[in-house]
Amino acid sequence: PPISAGPQSGAALSQCVDKQVAKTNIPGCQDSQRCKEIDEVWSQKIGLIVSGNNQIWDTQINSLNTFDKVYYTIQQVCGPAQPTTNNQQIIINNQQSTTQKIVTPTTQSTQPTTMASSYSSITIPNVSDDFCSKIKQEPQERFMRKNYLPTGTLQEFINYRTQNYGHFPGFGDKSLNKNPPLFYAEKSTFMGLAVNLNKKIIPALKCVEQELTTKQRCQVCENTQKYPDECGLEWKKYPYQPKGYSTFRGENSYLSGEVSNHVYGIAIDIDPSFNSKVGNGCCGCGDARYKADPLCKNPNLKTYQRMVMPACWIDVFEEYGFYWLGDDPQIQDAMHFEFLGDPTIIERALS
DSSP states (O other): OOEEOOOOTTOEEEEEEEEEEEOSOOTTOSOHHHHHHHHHHHHHHHTOSOTTSOEEEETTTTEEEEHHHHHEEEEEEEEEEEEOOSSOOEEEEOTTSSOEEEEOOOOOOOSOOOOOSSGGGOOOOOOOHHHHHHHOBOOOGGGSHHHHHHHTOHHHHHHHHHHHHOOOTTSSOGGGOOSOGGGGEEEEEETTEEEEEEGGGHHHHHHHHHHHTTTOTTSSOOOOSSSTTGGGOTTOOSSOOOOOEEOOOSSOOOOTTOOOGGGGTOEEEESOOSOTTTSBOBTTSSOHHHHTSHHHHOTTOOGGGGBSSOTHHHHHHHTBTEEEGGGOTTTOBTTEEEEOSOHHHHHHHHO
16 A cells, blocks of 8 residues: 655544454354353363464364454454644555554664563563573462461462452452452463463563573483482483463362462463373372373372473472472372462562
């Protein structure tokens, strides 16, 4: 389309924007946003997401499609005329419509990507060594399951998560945060695959990823004092490339008053497969399929020995505030990392 010079200050033009509008013809769905959230959470939970493309099968077109395109359509919405400012503007004449779109020129910044500390403006950073060094921290011991159960501080932990990550129905004081956890969900990637997590913890996950990729940690097996016989386990994979994750969940998988960190979007299960040859088991979970795994049934194996994931991944995650639930003496969940660090440390680094 032809491009003309911008109008003089004070001229009025109709301004149009592309708006995402919910579809109304989806079978069995009356609320597109709610259906999208539920399907997206469950699809990632059970592994229906295709690789890192965040796509699912769309029955209306019999092809793969993104969630946004399944549940929404794009419509152009035009508002009333607005006076232009002194800022130079470019008018792009739409040949298929009498509408004129206004595009304000931008300059590409050479500064590193930055993030504000508020949820509404957080974006995913290009993490640097300096940024990652500022957010390094240990997981808070008082919020570890093996500690809050004996000390009776579960309610404190629930309220802490409510305040920082959102109110999950039926748990915590809603006056601390009126928004549900999914309000703070952010799509990103980890090791090339899609994740959907709470915005506040994604920078920490990106620093973990940088350690494993750019810095080439855990590329080859090394026996250490902490993991003395790691290299003798034939099912271990070095270097390790996950095949799938379970992140945000819409329902609580814990009983007896506990609340899973998955509902707050601060937990990630890595390769949650029932087959120990390709995944990482949860030998203390209630699911009989995990308990039937030969690695879980072997009493001579420690938890880190019962997973395909390299044990050194545990050390890398823990450097950035994540806790490995394999250290829980009851659950022994080898696949599960949860962020128990202080999110305000990340906020300060972003500011």
